[in-house]
Amino acid sequence: MKKTLPVILIIVVLIITASVVIGVKRTKVVDWEESFDEKSNKPYGVSVLYKELPKLFKDYKVRTVYHQPSSYLSANSEDGYGEHVAQGNYIIIGNSDYLEDDSIDELLSFVDAGNTLFLSDYYFPQKLHDTLEVSVKYIDNEKDSISFLSLKHLNIPAITLDRNVSDQYFSDFDSINHSVLGFSKIDYKHPNFLQVPFGDGTIYLHLEPKIFTNYHLLKEDRYQYIEGALSYLPDNNVYFDSYTKIQTGYDGDVEQESNLGWFLEQLSFRWAWFTAIVFGILFMIFNAKRRQRIIKIVKPLQNTTVAFVKTVSNLYFDTKDHKNLIDKKITYFLEKIRRDLNLNTDVLDEQFTEKLATKTGKKLDDIKKLVNYINLMRSKNEFFEENLIKLNRHIEAFYTK
Structure with missing residues (x-):
């Protein structure tokens, strides 16, 4: 117990220091998403x-x-x-x-x-x-x-x-x-x-x-x-x-404010919240010492290819590298069109749209929406999460309809 006490004190000090820093200085990042939401006070709300x-x-x-x-x-x-x-x-x-x-x-x-x-x-x-x-x-x-x-x-x-x-x-x-x-x-x-x-x-x-x-x-x-x-x-x-x-989850999230945000703006509530977190961590530490250690189960090696792909995609998503993800999704989609349908994807014009609709048997209007949106994404220099979600929705609709 004497050996673990300094470690516990260091953890408590770090948590309290982090709480003070977060409470004193908050960096506000401007959200330039084009939501056109009448409830939004962001730059591109209405x-x-x-x-x-x-x-x-x-x-x-x-x-x-x-x-x-x-x-x-x-x-x-x-x-x-x-x-x-x-x-x-x-x-x-x-x-x-x-x-x-x-x-x-x-x-x-x-x-x-x-x-x-x-x-x-x-x-x-x-x-x-x-x-x-x-x-x-x-x-x-x-x-x-x-x-x-x-x-x-x-x-x-x-x-x-x-x-x-x-x-x-x-x-x-x-x-x-x-x-x-x-x-x-x-x-x-x-x-x-x-x-x-x-x-x-x-x-x-x-x-x-x-x-x-x-x-x-x-x-x-x-x-x-x-x-x-x-x-x-x-x-x-x-x-x-x-x-x-x-339509949250369809064309992007509606601007929402966390219910916890108001409490964290109040000094007394904020310290009460961080104190509760500190004591919760201490409880878990002491409680873990009083129990027998869990015997690890050695699992056989698994095929982690899918997990690796998910990890890489989540890395791009978490870093908000929407441009990279959008470029890759467009590249992979066009590569599949070239490979499966033997279509030239150098120029995405009306002739390409009609050929794609004819070969896939899908509605021409749906194909036009997809091709128009891909052309729009290629012309943009600034990308947001909403653009990635819309592109993914259009591509998924192409494969499901």
């Missing part, structure tokens, strides 16, 4: 915009939609069982790839009845592209990752958008019926904001959802651009989409 909507649409109801548009709009229709008939502006900021065909049909019916859809994302579901006859391409920002956004018909100066590696623009659309409202370049040759008439209503398609986030809304005079873009919406009720933001 809590500021969400709080300002009641002021922009004064005297009108602002509702948050936590369901698929197909179920929510059908329930709140004239023949539905909801509490009201949905009328007004339906706003979707980012993460629009969750929209299935039935939800797109319901949104188009909603617009056709005289309502408005405002959709801002880097790209849209393929059915929406086909129905509205629009195509989207992107251009890399080779210098300083700076973009320039402007509105065509409003007397608002062009704004800069930093931390933006590429610009999306509408490469093909109906120039007779569709109206260009904004551009993503100073040359006014790359439209990124369209007004599309549909039935008795209007659809607004916008290709830079990042501008609506907290980081840009609170920086310089960029709020003028956001107010101008939303000024095209009629004065009416607002339905703000939040379906994808609550």
Whole structure:
């Protein structure tokens, strides 16, 4: 016992020292994940915009939609069982790839009845592209990752958008019926904001959802651009989409705060917590000394290949080396396509997409989503856990469907 006492004292001192250091200095790391969550105060959340909507649409109801548009709009229709008939502006900021065909049909019916859809994302579901006859391409920002956004018909100066590696623009659309409202370049040759008439209503398609986030809304005079873009919406009720933001484990985790965090911010609770940890460790040490040592069971050697692969992948994941993992997943996937299907994967264009869909017998829309996302990942310089999860989901869907 006398020999173990110094060791125990050293352990207690180390634990107390670590507790003091943690309590005195905390390093806060900025999370640049593009969650577009209306509850998130992080740079790329949209809590500021969400709080300002009641002021922009004064005297009108602002509702948050936590369901698929197909179920929510059908329930709140004239023949539905909801509490009201949905009328007004339906706003979707980012993460629009969750929209299935039935939800797109319901949104188009909603617009056709005289309502408005405002959709801002880097790209849209393929059915929406086909129905509205629009195509989207992107251009890399080779210098300083700076973009320039402007509105065509409003007397608002062009704004800069930093931390933006590429610009999306509408490469093909109906120039007779569709109206260009904004551009993503100073040359006014790359439209990124369209007004599309549909039935008795209007659809607004916008290709830079990042501008609506907290980081840009609170920086310089960029709020003028956001107010101008939303000024095209009629004065009416607002339905703000939040379906994808609550899908934890699907497209990324919703921003959550630990319940223990508040207690650790209180000095007395923090010391009580660390004291309990110290005494718990001491209890385990003394309790272990009073028991007979466990006789080890010698197990035969096993094939640890799978465990090794899991260990390496967990190492990349724990170090947040998302780029490395994404590159490897894309490389291994394309290698399997070349080996199993004898397809050339040097250029992932429409011809490659059609050949892949034909050889695998899978839906062309699903293959387009996968190929478009792989091309998007190849064009990005900055990666987050959400990108890795989305890529993995697309690849798994390719093998399971």
